[in-house]
Amino acid sequence: MMDFLLGLGLRRWVFGLLFAATGQLQSQSLDFHHRVALAGKPLVLNQWTELPGGLEFKAEVMRWYVTPYFSGKQQDRTGEAWLLDLADSASLHRQVDARKGDFIVQLLFGVDSLLQRGGVMDGDLDPVHGMYWTWQSGYIQFKLEGLLRDSAGERKLELHLGGFEGENKTAMMWMGFFLEPFHGNARRRSNRSFGFVWTLDSLLLNLGDELRVMSPSSAGRRYCSLIAEGIHQEEEWVGYGKSGSPQNRRELNRVRPRNHPE
Amino acid sequence: MRRTGWIGVVCVALSGCVILGYAGGGFGDAKFVAHRYEKLVREGWPKPFMAFANGANVDAEIALGRTLFYDESLSADGKVSCGSCHTSYTAFAHVDHKLSHGVFDREGRRNAPALMNLAWQSGFMWDGAIQHLELQSMAPIAAHTEMGMTLQDYLSGIKQNPRYQSLFAAAYQNQPISLPLALKAIARFELTFVSDQSRYDSMRRHQVRFTQQENRGYALYQKFCAACHAEPLFTRPEYEYNGWADGLRRVDSVGVGLSGLDRGRALVTGLVADEYHMKIPTLRNVEVSFPYMHNGAFQTLYQVVKSYSGKRLVVRGESGGLSKAGGISKVGGSGELVGSGESGEGYQTVIDISLDANERVDLVVFLLTLTDRKFLYSKDFVDPRQSPRKGD
Numbered sequence: 001m002m003d004f005l006l007g008l009g010l011r012r013w014v015f016g017l018l019f020a021a022t023g024q025l026q027s028q029s030l031d032f033h034h035r036v037a038l039a040g041k042p043l044v045l046n047q048w049t050e051l052p053g054g055l056e057f058k059a060e061v062m063r064w065y066v067t068p069y070f071s072g073k074q075q076d077r078t079g080e081a082w083l084l085d086l087a088d089s090a091s092l093h094r095q096v097d098a099r100k101g102d103f104i105v106q107l108l109f110g111v112d113s114l115l116q117r118g119g120v121m122d123g124d125l126d127p128v129h130g131m132y133w134t135w136q137s138g139y140i141q142f143k144l145e146g147l148l149r150d151s152a153g154e155r156k157l158e159l160h161l162g163g164f165e166g167e168n169k170t171a172m173m174w175m176g177f178f179l180e181p182f183h184g185n186a187r188r189r190s191n192r193s194f195g196f197v198w199t200l201d202s203l204l205l206n207l208g209d210e211l212r213v214m215s216p217s218s219a220g221r222r223y224c225s226l227i228a229e230g231i232h233q234e235e236e237w238v239g240y241g242k243s244g245s246p247q248n249r250r251e252l253n254r255v256r257p258r259n260h261p262e
Numbered sequence: 263m264r265r266t267g268w269i270g271v272v273c274v275a276l277s278g279c280v281i282l283g284y285a286g287g288g289f290g291d292a293k294f295v296a297h298r299y300e301k302l303v304r305e306g307w308p309k310p311f312m313a314f315a316n317g318a319n320v321d322a323e324i325a326l327g328r329t330l331f332y333d334e335s336l337s338a339d340g341k342v343s344c345g346s347c348h349t350s351y352t353a354f355a356h357v358d359h360k361l362s363h364g365v366f367d368r369e370g371r372r373n374a375p376a377l378m379n380l381a382w383q384s385g386f387m388w389d390g391a392i393q394h395l396e397l398q399s400m401a402p403i404a405a406h407t408e409m410g411m412t413l414q415d416y417l418s419g420i421k422q423n424p425r426y427q428s429l430f431a432a433a434y435q436n437q438p439i440s441l442p443l444a445l446k447a448i449a450r451f452e453l454t455f456v457s458d459q460s461r462y463d464s465m466r467r468h469q470v471r472f473t474q475q476e477n478r479g480y481a482l483y484q485k486f487c488a489a490c491h492a493e494p495l496f497t498r499p500e501y502e503y504n505g506w507a508d509g510l511r512r513v514d515s516v517g518v519g520l521s522g523l524d525r526g527r528a529l530v531t532g533l534v535a536d537e538y539h540m541k542i543p544t545l546r547n548v549e550v551s552f553p554y555m556h557n558g559a560f561q562t563l564y565q566v567v568k569s570y571s572g573k574r575l576v577v578r579g580e581s582g583g584l585s586k587a588g589g590i591s592k593v594g595g596s597g598e599l600v601g602s603g604e605s606g607e608g609y610q611t612v613i614d615i616s617l618d619a620n621e622r623v624d625l626v627v628f629l630l631t632l633t634d635r636k637f638l639y640s641k642d643f644v645d646p647r648q649s650p651r652k653g654d
């Protein structure tokens with residue numbers, strides 16, 4: 001019987017099942033790491049950073065949302081969003097378990113409009129975190145507060161960016177990746193790690209006159225686009241996708257700014 | 263051979279366990295708060311956007327929400343609650359107040375709207391800025407001119423009050439007290455504000471007959487009002503401009519500015535087409551929810567009806583979207599429906615309103631049939647600290 005199975009080339013399949021039965025392969029762990037950079041250096045809260053042209057910036061608050069999507073043949077999704085806080089390093093590292101068949105991950109800058117309309121949420125989306133405009137439905141997608149300094153003096157910067165209705169819909173960004181599907185050689189099912197760098201250079205060097213944006217607006221929309229331009233994937237993608245050719249994989253591996261498709 | 267066969271069987275069995283394990287897995291902790299609602303169904307009414315939860319603790323949730331609704335201690339000066347501006351015996355409007363006053367007597371900028379049949383509404387506030395009932399109560403809680411609290415302080419106030427320990431435990435068992443649960447409880451209570459026992463409803467159920475004057479008013483309503491205030495809810499989930507700012511329009515990019523004009527829906531969408539558009543209020547219980555309009559401009563129903571007479575209204579959408587609201591499908595004829603069709607701004611219906619003095623009275627008489635005294639005097643809605651009234 002065993003010889004028959006091995007003869008069918010199922011040796012790896014059988015050992016894979018045994019390996020999985022130990023509990024180590026019930027799911028695949030996906031690690032997402034985010035860090036923030038300015039002028040080529042890590043951004044540290046409450047420290048001045050000098051940019052080209054003599055501009056300096058000191059961040060006091062930086063918090064923002066990312067919505068992860070996981071999909072495969074069943075087009076599943078999590079229905080959650082992550083609140084990232086530069087003051088809370090743990091929030092910048094997220095680990096999730098993907099399940100069999102879920103081999104595409106997409107991250108969205110901000111809270112997607114379905115969640116925005118979904119009623120009151122708990123966890124990272126609890127309005128008590130101060131990332132919700134109480135006077136209208138809508139999460140603040142990105143909050144940056146700090147000081148700007150140049151030859152003209154010191155100015156306060158307060159950006160609360162968001163909005164998902166009408167003209168005030170904020171520009172967002174998708175970052176798509178293929179993950180290794182849960183079949184094949186079990187020994188290759190290692191954890192996957194994804195790193196992102198959020199560079200603020202483009203935003204801070206292209207600020208207009210509006211340094212205090214506290215509600216959905218055209219300035220907020222523009223600033224969100226500038227932030228999206230500054231997102232880069234830090235680490236090489238290490239998985240492979242059954243349904244994706246190498247060309248497709250390279251395409252997906254890029255961070256691609258585009259407007260929210262909803 | 264037999265031994266290796268058993269090994270194969272064990273492997274297959276293990277594979278089944280693994281597959282089941284995968285099938286039961288998920289992506290981390292799903293943070294979606296489940297919305298498992300039992301449908302609110304009213305014969306002849308459109309499908310509600312929300313309905314009551316199926317859970318066994320709905321009554322406890324409602325009791326918690328009711329307590330929060332009337333708790334003044336959860337405001338900046340300890341004197342203002344939701345119920346301060348939304349009194350049950352006036353259909354949860356702030357009767358006789360053009361603009362409501364909040365903590366430290368700060369005055370708001372819009373009239374407190376009546377609250378009823380909220381399960382059939384998808385947008386809240388005059389400009390529809392809030393898109394979900396569970397989120398709505400945050401606006402008055404955090405507004406400087408209303409309850410004046412931070413959300414953190416509001417939550418702390420709840421946690422520090424021993425009474426809420428038992429109320430939350432009854433409603434949500436072992437879940438810790440949190441802001442989302444408090445907001446959900448308030449929404450549960452508000453979902454019970456269902457008004458469908460007016461004389462008009464009795465007429466629809468063939469339990470009573472309208473008088474001749476009421477019938478005349480009903481016909482006038484269908485001709486001139488139903489495009490926006492569609493039966494049976496006497497509203498539509500839309501935003502319209504009723505001409506209130508005609509002659510006063512001027513550029514005002516900051517909302518209520520020097521000109522005093524309220525840009526309404528445009529403040530939310532940023533769209534020029536939404537300038538001065540406001541949520542269409544329901545006409546149900548309109549008898550007791552005065553003053554009227556978003557700014558409380560009119561004190562009596564007759565003043566409102568008179569103000570519309572002689573106006574040309576442009577209603578967005580085909581027949582004012584009546585078919586969408588499940589009401590009548592056609593705006594009454596006799597020349598008042600000036601026209602409808604595609605324009606540069608989409609499909610529009612134009613209605614010229616003409617009412618003589620007698621017709622105005624007839625129309626007001628019909629509007630009085632929309633008063634639901636069972637709703638207004640229900641002991642289920644009053645401050646739980648009050649004794650039930652005589653006759654309840």
